[in-house]
Amino acid sequence: MPPVEPSADPNAELMLRVRQGDESAFDLLVEKFKTPVFNYVCRTIGNEDEAEDIAQNVFIQVYKSAERYEPTAKFTTWLFTIARNLCLNEFRRRKRHSLQSLDETFSSDPESGPTQLADPSARPPAVEASERELRRHILAAIEKLPEDQRTAVLLCRYEGLSYEEVARVLGASVAATKSILHRARQTLKEELHKFLRET
Amino acid sequence: MEDFAMKHAPSDWNDDQKLWEILGRLRPASPPSNFAWLVRQKLVESEKPRRETASAGPDAISVFRRRTWALATVTACLFLVAAILQFQVLEHRPFHANGKMTVETIQLAQNFELLQDIEVIEHLDELM
Numbered sequence: 001m002p003p004v005e006p007s008a009d010p011n012a013e014l015m016l017r018v019r020q021g022d023e024s025a026f027d028l029l030v031e032k033f034k035t036p037v038f039n040y041v042c043r044t045i046g047n048e049d050e051a052e053d054i055a056q057n058v059f060i061q062v063y064k065s066a067e068r069y070e071p072t073a074k075f076t077t078w079l080f081t082i083a084r085n086l087c088l089n090e091f092r093r094r095k096r097h098s099l100q101s102l103d104e105t106f107s108s109d110p111e112s113g114p115t116q117l118a119d120p121s122a123r124p125p126a127v128e129a130s131e132r133e134l135r136r137h138i139l140a141a142i143e144k145l146p147e148d149q150r151t152a153v154l155l156c157r158y159e160g161l162s163y164e165e166v167a168r169v170l171g172a173s174v175a176a177t178k179s180i181l182h183r184a185r186q187t188l189k190e191e192l193h194k195f196l197r198e199t
Numbered sequence: 200m201e202d203f204a205m206k207h208a209p210s211d212w213n214d215d216q217k218l219w220e221i222l223g224r225l226r227p228a229s230p231p232s233n234f235a236w237l238v239r240q241k242l243v244e245s246e247k248p249r250r251e252t253a254s255a256g257p258d259a260i261s262v263f264r265r266r267t268w269a270l271a272t273v274t275a276c277l278f279l280v281a282a283i284l285q286f287q288v289l290e291h292r293p294f295h296a297n298g299k300m301t302v303e304t305i306q307l308a309q310n311f312e313l314l315q316d317i318e319v320i321e322h323l324d325e326l327m
Contacts, residue, residue: 030234038228042228052230056234056237057241060245135224135225135226156209163209188222189215195221196218
């Protein structure tokens with residue numbers, strides 16, 4: 001794959017500055033991507049405290065790998081590949097130590113799960129309760145997906161990655177990624193059919 | 200990163216536009232406000248052991264290598280001194296002069312034996 005021109009990807013340009021020892025460029029990257037990375041890890045791991053730790057480690061890894069960084073792909077692809085690998089490591093660690101299962105770590109109550117951003121528009125309690133119920137179901141539905149499908153949905157729907165970029169993160173072909181996403185959509189539609197009818 | 204719900208669905212999601220919209224209702228989780236500071240702290244902590252090791256002096260391997268080199272140097276010097284002694288100082292010792300003094304030494308020894316014999320003879324004289 002031809003290298004990505006840093007000018008075409010401002011984040012790759014920032015990363016090249018980090019490689020040259022520019023600490024302020026690293027701070028900018030952390031500031032810019034802390035929410036997307038935290039979100040992805042949080043939805044994948046399902047535990048906010050562990051997600052915070054892993055998300056921090058993602059940036060530590062970014063900093064430590066800066067010397068070897070080559071802009072062969074978009075920076076976000078590289079960033080989320082690191083994030084996914086650290087999440088997979090966490091799953092392996094859990095498996096080894098027979099800690100809580102993934103099912104147990106996901107909370108069925110979204111209010112006790114990852115911190116939600118405050119809703120800027122105050123709504124009536126009934127509407128708010130209905131929204132909470134919907135969010136709970138969405139989280140539960142995403143939780144039920146196998147890891148590759150979950151990653152594909154999270155990166156495609158919430159982080160705005162293209163199919164090509166998601167494919168790179170998953171280490172799969174674009175055709176395989178489309179198939180993964182198709183299966184994920186079928187599962188999500190089944191899980192959320194009640195809400196799909198209502199809207 | 201743009202807002203979750205604002206993203207456009209890929210073209211092949213046309214049939215699943217509703218699903219796309221519903222998924223967008225899940226609001227993003229928010230990292231703690233001191234997240235960047237925590238990353239910086241963690242980075243400093245992870246760099247610390249490396250720095251401490253570097254400032255704590257040479258490790259066992261480098262000490263071993265230095266000692267080996269020092270030992271090799273000392274041994275080489277000793278050999279050099281021994282060689283100098285062998286070829287320069289000891290060259291002038293009597294028994295290295297073409298065997299001449301070696302003969303003298305033998306004669307000396309023989310004389311010594313002779314003297315002892317003479318002594319015995321003298322004693323014999325006395326006895327007689």
